[in-house]
Amino acid sequence: xxxxxxxxxxxxxxxxxxxxxxxxxxxxxxxxxxxxxxxxxxxxxxxxxxxxxxxxxxxxxxxxxxxxxxxxxxxxxxxxxxxxxxxxxxxxxxxxxxxxxxxxxxxxxxxxxxxxxxxxxxxxxxxxxxxxxxxxxxxxxxxxxxxxxxxxxxxxxxxxxxxxxxxxxxxxxxxxxxxxxxxxxxxxxxxxxxxxxxxxxxxxxxxxxxxxxxxxxxxxxxxxxxxxxxxxxxxxxxxxxxxxxxxxxxxxxxxxxxxxxxxxxxxxxxxxxxxxxxxxxxxxxxxxxxxxxxxxxxxxxxxxxxxxxxxxxxxxxxxxxxxxxxxxxxxxxxxxxxxxxxxxxxxxxxxxxxxxxxxxxxxxxxxxxxxxxxxxxxxxxxxxxxxxxxxxxxxxxxxxxxxxxxxxxxxxxxxxxxxxxxxxxxxxxxxxxxxxxxxxxxxxxxxxxxxxxxxxxxxxxxxxxxxxxxxxxxxxxxxxxxxxxxxxxxxxxxxxxxxxxxxxxxxxxxxxxxxxxxxxxxxxxxxxxxxxxxxxxxxxxxxxxxxxxxxxxxxxxxxxxxxxxxxxxxxxxxxxxxxxxxxxxxxxxxxxxxxxxxxxxxxxxxxxxxxxxxxxxxxxxxxxxxxxxxxxxxxxxxxxxxxxxxxxxxxxxxxxxxxxxxxxxxxxxxxxxxxxxxxxxxxxxxxxxxxxxxxxxxxxxxxxxxxxxxxxxxxxxxxxxxxxxxxxxxxxxxxxxxxxxxxxxxxxxxxxxxxxxxxxxxxxxxxxxxxxxxxxxxxxxxxxxxxxxxxxxxxxxxxxxxxxxxxxxxxxxxxxxxxxxxxxxxxx
Numbered sequence: 001x002x003x004x005x006x007x008x009x010x011x012x013x014x015x016x017x018x019x020x021x022x023x024x025x026x027x028x029x030x031x032x033x034x035x036x037x038x039x040x041x042x043x044x045x046x047x048x049x050x051x052x053x054x055x056x057x058x059x060x061x062x063x064x065x066x067x068x069x070x071x072x073x074x075x076x077x078x079x080x081x082x083x084x085x086x087x088x089x090x091x092x093x094x095x096x097x098x099x100x101x102x103x104x105x106x107x108x109x110x111x112x113x114x115x116x117x118x119x120x121x122x123x124x125x126x127x128x129x130x131x132x133x134x135x136x137x138x139x140x141x142x143x144x145x146x147x148x149x150x151x152x153x154x155x156x157x158x159x160x161x162x163x164x165x166x167x168x169x170x171x172x173x174x175x176x177x178x179x180x181x182x183x184x185x186x187x188x189x190x191x192x193x194x195x196x197x198x199x200x201x202x203x204x205x206x207x208x209x210x211x212x213x214x215x216x217x218x219x220x221x222x223x224x225x226x227x228x229x230x231x232x233x234x235x236x237x238x239x240x241x242x243x244x245x246x247x248x249x250x251x252x253x254x255x256x257x258x259x260x261x262x263x264x265x266x267x268x269x270x271x272x273x274x275x276x277x278x279x280x281x282x283x284x285x286x287x288x289x290x291x292x293x294x295x296x297x298x299x300x301x302x303x304x305x306x307x308x309x310x311x312x313x314x315x316x317x318x319x320x321x322x323x324x325x326x327x328x329x330x331x332x333x334x335x336x337x338x339x340x341x342x343x344x345x346x347x348x349x350x351x352x353x354x355x356x357x358x359x360x361x362x363x364x365x366x367x368x369x370x371x372x373x374x375x376x377x378x379x380x381x382x383x384x385x386x387x388x389x390x391x392x393x394x395x396x397x398x399x400x401x402x403x404x405x406x407x408x409x410x411x412x413x414x415x416x417x418x419x420x421x422x423x424x425x426x427x428x429x430x431x432x433x434x435x436x437x438x439x440x441x442x443x444x445x446x447x448x449x450x451x452x453x454x455x456x457x458x459x460x461x462x463x464x465x466x467x468x469x470x471x472x473x474x475x476x477x478x479x480x481x482x483x484x485x486x487x488x489x490x491x492x493x494x495x496x497x498x499x500x501x502x503x504x505x506x507x508x509x510x511x512x513x514x515x516x517x518x519x520x521x522x523x524x525x526x527x528x529x530x531x532x533x534x535x536x537x538x539x540x541x542x543x544x545x546x547x548x549x550x551x552x553x554x555x556x557x558x559x560x561x562x563x564x565x566x567x568x569x570x571x572x573x574x575x576x577x578x579x580x581x582x583x584x585x586x587x588x589x590x591x592x593x594x595x596x597x598x599x600x601x602x603x604x605x606x607x608x609x610x611x612x613x614x615x616x617x618x619x620x621x622x623x624x625x626x627x628x629x630x631x632x633x634x635x636x637x638x639x640x641x642x643x644x645x646x647x648x649x650x651x652x653x654x655x656x657x658x659x660x661x662x663x664x665x666x667x668x669x670x671x672x673x674x675x676x677x678x679x680x681x682x683x684x685x686x687x688x689x690x691x692x693x694x695x696x697x698x699x700x701x702x703x704x705x706x707x708x709x710x711x712x713x714x715x716x717x718x719x720x721x722x723x724x725x726x727x728x729x730x731x732x733x734x735x736x737x738x739x740x741x742x743x744x745x746x747x748x749x750x751x752x753x754x755x756x757x758x759x760x761x762x763x764x765x766x767x768x769x770x771x772x773x774x775x776x777x778x779x780x781x782x783x784x785x786x787x788x789x790x791x792x793x794x795x796x797x798x799x800x801x802x803x804x805x806x807x808x809x810x811x812x813x814x815x816x817x818x819x820x821x822x823x824x825x826x827x828x
Contacts, residue, residue: 047547048496053242060249100125126203136198321381418442420694445688446483456494474688544742565632567657573650653699672699
């Protein structure tokens with residue numbers, strides 16, 4: 001994911017503005033009349049083959065997706081390893097309360113070198129764990145398995161209990177701990193009541209040491225030991241994904257590349273390294289999570305491989321390339337360390353595929369899986385923003401992997417965005433080197449997805465294939481799903497280029513959110529599908545085997561000029577502005593302000609603190625994000641904007657806005673954004689941003705820059721210190737009517753997939769090109785209000801199945817407003 005420090009949470013979109021922005025689609029008046037369309041299918045022509053692995057899922061431990069999520073462990077901080085390195089608010093006793101005396105110790109008495117902290121519990125004392133969310137979740141009649149590693153010099157008796165505020169949740173258990181060294185002890189509970197606010201308590205009659213205090217539901221997914229939370233795993237399985245990409249994401253390409261050892265100083269903020277995550281759970285080295293919490297690695301590579309196998313999906317692991325990203329942007333220069341990581345990747349393939357006589361194949365067998373996992377793809381790196389440095393290291397990995405395992409597909413990437421200098425450089429390097437597959441990532445507004453259905457139409461059919469490893473529009477409302485569905489018709493149409501695609505992120509625990517939107521939401525007792533999930537499921541369970549070429553008429557579009565006021569802003573930076581001037585195309589002054597008087601022409605709509613200082617307008621809050629002030633008329637068009645801007649302090653540069661309609665709809669030139677690494681123009685549509693043009697660049701502190709923006713129609717040209725920096729034309733129609741047709745070889749069905757992302761019905765003449773078809777079609781429809789959002793207690797977006805009896809070689813079907821419709825038509 002293109003991770004920045006910016007708040008990406010819960011970006012909302014108005015009901016229809018994303019379709020209507022900039023006059024791209026005319027607004028319906030009241031109950032809009034149906035719009036007429038035509039779809040023409042050519043069943044005799046052969047379109048691209050669609051692989052069984054076309055659609056998959058991407059799992060990253062973000063939003064507590066692993067611990068407190070898919071990993072079924074109910075005890076938080078079970079090994080007392082939480083640290084301020086993970087989160088400044090953490091202590092080794094986070095999620096624990098103590099009655100009596102207890103302290104966390106890191107000394108030679110530890111369980112093992114890779115599990116360095118343990119609890120020293122005094123005689124007659126107890127500790128109680130609060131679990132995740134509101135507490136430990138138990139259900140009446142269900143069984144729960146408790147285990148603990150304990151050491152007591154003279155022996156002791158542990159009393160283990162489950163309670164909530166209303167009393168006992170199960171009969172307490174007595175566990176006898178023998179005198180001597182560390183040993184594992186186990187017992188089980190049957191819950192007598194259902195509660196989402198349980199507490200697990202462990203009391204000791206004598207002084208004892210405890211570690212790995214664990215409570216698992218017996219009923220994990222497929223009843224696997226050290227298993228997965230059943231409802232969450234079942235939601236993934238219900239998608240029938242073709243692949244599972246794991247474990248990240250920013251977990252992979254951030255932090256130290258060193259191992260967890262005495263030699264490295266027991267690094268606690270490491271990149272995700274697979275060898276840390278296999279073997280007995282009590283020996284898996286804890287690590288800081290990039291997203292601000294601890295990761296236990298109870299859910300590790302073995303469990304990922306096992307889960308992919310359980311659901312019939314291709315495993316697709318991602319390994320670090322020794323170039324950090326996600327805002328860190330450092331290339332590690334240590335050839336020995338690089339070679340160690342390359343060897344680790346070769347060992348990973350052996351762990352997945354090697355015979356039980358091999359070193360790592362034996363480790364897999366010892367963990368319970370002597371059969372190979374049939375790994376065929378491995379990805380090196382994730383969203384590196386230093387393309388030259390990344391690619392030099394990628395080539396080292398690729399050469400070593402292909403030399404030993406020539407059947408492996410080694411996947412590269414194109415950086416964190418859909419365009420820009422990093423993207424262009426990365427693609428050039430990948431193309432010139434004949435790389436098999438390139439991973440693209442982007443998160444954009446719904447409008448962007450509607451505008452870019454044809455993105456892959458012009459890609460080189462003979463070049464590297466595309467893995468769309470992460471994508472989403474900003475939001476979990478149905479309008480986001482509609483835009484994504486429209487885009488997915490383009491992915492399928494280009495299945496000869498786009499070989500793999502996965503929405504991201506997959507999971508979010510509603511009480512621990514770092515990133516939104518997400519596919520599945522949950523807490524400690526429930527889970528629910530987003531509207532986006534329902535879209536993904538509809539496509540993933542109705543893929544087909546081959547594209548049947550088809551064409552469709554479009555929606556008449558209205559192209560007006562870029563209109564709006566002007567604005568100034570900052571992001572985690574203080575900056576000063578002066579000499580603002582706006583003139584129309586004829587040179588007539590529309591606005592001028594040298595801030596020698598007051599600032600009455602400006603309206604403050606963002607955060608931060610603005611004040612007049614020495615004839616400049618200064619934003620002084622270095623922590624504030626999006627501090628927008630605006631001036632002028634929202635009807636302005638065809639104008640020139642000049643401003644003098646100076647960065648005072650902070651992480652980034654400054655932001656100069658134009659085409660400002662309101663707080664969620666504008667363009668801005670972001671100079672020195674992304675931790676002062678990139679300059680770009682972004683467009684906001686109802687709060688969701690898309691990047692229109694991007695280049696590497698930094699802004700110097702204390703230097704005054706002359707910023708000029710020329711707006712003519714829908715063409716915008718940008719100048720920095722009198723030199724043309726770049727420009728763009730925002731003239732792509734946000735087409736709301738999209739379709740694709742595929743054929744299911746097994747059933748013989750033609751699958752006509754239509755997205756109608758507008759407030760009018762789409763009355764459509766469908767010509768099947770002479771195909772002999774049955775008169776009945778099975779119809780699956782997703783239709784809802786654009787702002788509809790699924791919640792724990794309310795499912796506003798869900799599929800409805802029906803039968804349509806009017807199918808013929810030529811027939812008419814009316815697709816409802818704001819709908820996604822799949823017609824499965826049996827060929828005779």
